[in-house]
Amino acid sequence: MNKLIKYVLYDIVRNKIIVAYTLFLLLLSIGLFQLGGSADKGLLSLLNLVLLTVPLISIVFATTHFYNSYEFMELLVSQPIRRSRIFMSEYLGVALSLSAAFLVGVGAPVLFFAPSTTGLFLVVTGVLITFVFVALAFLASVITRDKAKGIGIALLLWFYFALIYDGLVLLILYAFSDYPLEQTTLALTALNPVDLGRVMVLLHLDVSAMMGYTGALYKSIFGSLWGIGIALAVMLLWVIVPLLSSKRIFQKRDL
Amino acid sequence: MRNLSKYFVCLLGAFVLLLTSPVAFGDTLKVCASCPYTSVKQAVSLAKAGDVVLVDGGVYQEAGIEITQPIRLIGQNNPVIDGNNSGQIITVSSDNVTVQGFTLQNVATSYTRDDAAIRVRQQNNIRILSNTILKTYYGIYLQYSEGIVIKDNVVKGENVGKTESSLGNAIHIYKTDDVQIIGNEVQGHRDGIYLETVKNSTVERNVSHQNSRYGLHFMFSDGNAYTHNTFRRNGAGVAVMYTTNVRMEHNTFEDNWGAASYGLLLKEINNSVIYNNVFRRNTTGIHMESSSRLDFRHNDFERNGWAIKLMTTCIDDTFRLNNFTGNSFDISTNGNAQHNYFEHNYWDKYTGYDLDKDGIGDVPYRPVSLYAMLVERVPPSVMLMRSFMVDLLDNMERVLPSIIPQNLMDERPLMKKIDHDNNREFVQNLRQTASAPWRER
Numbered sequence: 001m002n003k004l005i006k007y008v009l010y011d012i013v014r015n016k017i018i019v020a021y022t023l024f025l026l027l028l029s030i031g032l033f034q035l036g037g038s039a040d041k042g043l044l045s046l047l048n049l050v051l052l053t054v055p056l057i058s059i060v061f062a063t064t065h066f067y068n069s070y071e072f073m074e075l076l077v078s079q080p081i082r083r084s085r086i087f088m089s090e091y092l093g094v095a096l097s098l099s100a101a102f103l104v105g106v107g108a109p110v111l112f113f114a115p116s117t118t119g120l121f122l123v124v125t126g127v128l129i130t131f132v133f134v135a136l137a138f139l140a141s142v143i144t145r146d147k148a149k150g151i152g153i154a155l156l157l158w159f160y161f162a163l164i165y166d167g168l169v170l171l172i173l174y175a176f177s178d179y180p181l182e183q184t185t186l187a188l189t190a191l192n193p194v195d196l197g198r199v200m201v202l203l204h205l206d207v208s209a210m211m212g213y214t215g216a217l218y219k220s221i222f223g224s225l226w227g228i229g230i231a232l233a234v235m236l237l238w239v240i241v242p243l244l245s246s247k248r249i250f251q252k253r254d255l
Numbered sequence: 256m257r258n259l260s261k262y263f264v265c266l267l268g269a270f271v272l273l274l275t276s277p278v279a280f281g282d283t284l285k286v287c288a289s290c291p292y293t294s295v296k297q298a299v300s301l302a303k304a305g306d307v308v309l310v311d312g313g314v315y316q317e318a319g320i321e322i323t324q325p326i327r328l329i330g331q332n333n334p335v336i337d338g339n340n341s342g343q344i345i346t347v348s349s350d351n352v353t354v355q356g357f358t359l360q361n362v363a364t365s366y367t368r369d370d371a372a373i374r375v376r377q378q379n380n381i382r383i384l385s386n387t388i389l390k391t392y393y394g395i396y397l398q399y400s401e402g403i404v405i406k407d408n409v410v411k412g413e414n415v416g417k418t419e420s421s422l423g424n425a426i427h428i429y430k431t432d433d434v435q436i437i438g439n440e441v442q443g444h445r446d447g448i449y450l451e452t453v454k455n456s457t458v459e460r461n462v463s464h465q466n467s468r469y470g471l472h473f474m475f476s477d478g479n480a481y482t483h484n485t486f487r488r489n490g491a492g493v494a495v496m497y498t499t500n501v502r503m504e505h506n507t508f509e510d511n512w513g514a515a516s517y518g519l520l521l522k523e524i525n526n527s528v529i530y531n532n533v534f535r536r537n538t539t540g541i542h543m544e545s546s547s548r549l550d551f552r553h554n555d556f557e558r559n560g561w562a563i564k565l566m567t568t569c570i571d572d573t574f575r576l577n578n579f580t581g582n583s584f585d586i587s588t589n590g591n592a593q594h595n596y597f598e599h600n601y602w603d604k605y606t607g608y609d610l611d612k613d614g615i616g617d618v619p620y621r622p623v624s625l626y627a628m629l630v631e632r633v634p635p636s637v638m639l640m641r642s643f644m645v646d647l648l649d650n651m652e653r654v655l656p657s658i659i660p661q662n663l664m665d666e667r668p669l670m671k672k673i674d675h676d677n678n679r680e681f682v683q684n685l686r687q688t689a690s691a692p693w694r695e696r
Contacts, residue, residue: 040558040581041603044641052643166644173636174629181635189638202641206560206583218638 004076004086008093011072012065021057023107025049030113034049039114040205043122046106047201050126054102055133056158062094065153067147068117074138074255083251087138091243095134099127118204124232125197132193132238133158142253147202147254165192193238200231276579281305281326286334288313295320295328295336302326310357310564318362321346322354330356330386338362338372338391355384362391364421371396371423372410375403383408393423394444405493414467419490422467424449434459442506446472454478462487469494469513481506486518487568492537501527509535517560521546528552531675534559540582543569544638552576553675561587565663570594574665578672579603579622583640586622587631588660597622597665601644601672622666623659626653635640 012018028049033042069090076086106126110119140153169188173181183206189195221227284298284306285291292298296317298308304324312332318341322328330344333356338344340363345354347676352375359372371393375381380402387395387409394410397403410425425441427449428434441447447463450456450473452515461688463470470486471493473479473661480502486493492511501524508518518537519529524546531553534540543549545568556562558581565572565591574596579585580603599615607616626645630637638643652659659660 038581043478048643048646162643166639167640170629170636170639170644170648173633177633181633185635185638195638195642198641199638206640 003094004081004089005096008069008089009097010099011069011095012093017061017113018101021098022101022105025102026109029106029109033109033113033174039116041116043110043118043201044205046110046122047198047205050106050129051198052162054126055162055194058098059097059134059137059140059158060151061155062134063141063151064147065094066138066141067092067150070255077255079209084247087247087250091134091138095131098134099129102126102130116204118201121204125200128232128235128239129193129197132235132242135239135242135246139242140246141250142246142249161192166195169195183184185223190234193235196231196235196238200228206212256565260691265654281307281430283309283310284614285311286315290660295334299326299328304526305663309688312361315654318344319346321348322352323348325349325351327353328355328357329353330358333358333387343368343370343372344391347372347373347378347381350379350381351382352380353382354386356386358387358389359391360389362393364423368429369393369396376399382406387411388425393427394425394441396423396427397431397434398429400431400602401433403428403431404437405435405439410439410444413441414445414465415469419445419467425463425466426473428453432456435459442466446470447486448472450474450476452476456480457482459483461485464488466490468643471495473510473684474498477501480504483511485509486511488512489516489538491515492520492539493683494522495524496520496522499524499525499527502530503527503532504530505532507533507535508540509533511537513538517542519547520544524549529554529616533557534562539564542566543572544581547568547571549573550575553673554578554583555580555675556585557581560584561578564588565593565595567592570662573598574597575599576669576673577601580672582625583625584630589631589661591660593660593663595663597663598667599669601669602665603672605668605670607668614670616668616670619664619666621653621656621659621664624649625659 029046030046073086073090077083107123110123136157137154140157141150143153144150173185189199199222203218222231264559281303284302286293286295286298286308287300289619294317295310295315297321302308302324306328307327307329310330312334313688314337315334316337316339318338322345335358336344338359339362340361344359344362348644354373362370366467372388372391373383373395376396376571377399379400381400382404383395386405389411390413395408412422412425415424422445424446425444425448426436430452432454434453434633436448436458438460441461442465444466445468447466447470448458448461453473453476456479458479460483460579462485464487466489467691468490469492470489473631476498478500482504483506485507488510493508494517496676511518514641518534518540521541521543522545526548528550533555535557536559538560540556541564542564544566547570549572551572551574554577556577558578561584562582563586563590565586577600579600585602585604602622605616605620607618609616624647
């Protein structure tokens, strides 16, 4: 498996896209920290970047990579290697390389300009979101053999999680505003990895506002070590569930 | 002629006597373990008008000391009077009394008598200086008095695990005029400084923190000045009500966190000025209700949840030359009607431009966002803060306002943060050029 991951990684690095992605992140984060003035403002802008750009690039890159390495996978399948192994190696190769790019591109500037708990949460969230969206990309890719269709599904998934979902939540909250919605909102948050990541960072960034009204409730839940543990566990579920289901499909499917 | 010179000598003698009177007039009664007096109570009860009761260091287990003569009760080498939870420690029942340099401790909660470490009732010209008051129900309690100085005292209670009703106030003043509360540190009580119907007074350089309810609480107290105080981490911040003609300057309100906690709650405060204050890291910086003709200038709002909650019952308030930085929400309101005036403030969320380079943005800034209105209506939606969708809606609303109040805007927002100390010239220029039309309105 290690050997396989190495091959996948080598393939990705030779591709140069990952290098471009790293440079893009690095430039953007340094620029935001320099322009923003204060470290907090920089982190705030970076949060938007992490929540929009990282999922988009992760999902598109992973989907295209999966389709592009179809021939390689077919070759491997003809060898005495288990399919789950091939699949996991592909996944880890992509996810690890994208995470590494993120760590260099965003993690290093954060460490340099804003070394704080908020910064740490931002970086952890970014890495987890990368893993989640690569898993979702693989799910989209194994559903259909058609590359265009696969990328279409991947983009839709991104569109849903990054944009539409929050609109829907807003609509629900507004429509049922006469009812106590605290717990509901909490559950709705857990149903979207992007929201989950955002809330984890938010509770450290907008701490004052979060102490008012319902915010205090969330703060008491997410703020504790126990709550952070649960949030991270839910995030991991968001990695594991799409990954395992796509692996199942991949193992059973006729390539 | 001789008669006249005798008269003159007499007059001179009287004058000399008058000059040296503080020394000549009255005795000093010393209290210590080996002195003629071993109890403060005994010495105080025997003291005559103008005497000094000088108490040396040591612990005195006493309560119910009543001062009935105009004397000075002075502690040397930090004497401790321990009330042993058996009632009030010092009661002042005379004019012109000074209590200075004691540590007073242990007064139990007493719902019927409201026991305090020092109580003054219907007296004038009282000075309470440099005392330390620990673990008491009320700290310093004054009523129906006049001409009071409370200076450099430390009042420290224990409020952990206690309910609000079982706690008293650190400095409690009722129906008293001309009070100076200066340089005290109060903590761990219900209200740090409580003023009710107190007129023409000064509250200056005090630090009030970690009280269960309010750091400063006053009502019906017209014409007072509050300057250079710090109010930090109080249960509900600072709340002031039903008062006109207040001056609040150079105060710091910080770290007041909670759903019902305010840096400064203004309820029916009119004709007052609020200058040069700092509001930092509060859930709500200022909450305003039914308050009119207030003037806010040179205040800094930093990293609050809501910098200002401006209810529609407020009219004719002016906000000028304030800095709004790092707040989650700048202004929020509960309706559409707006009759307040914003000008020349710095907003860090302002995205306009300044083509003529005069330091003033060319497009107006609307400090109330659609999302702020939404959170006001549906509190759980606070969880969507910083979501891309919300930012998108906010920006759309800013371009074509339909829900946010149309009139609530800063038509001349500043491009750069105001440095209140160094920017005097710039600010003066702005005042001369721009504030004139407002005065005429």
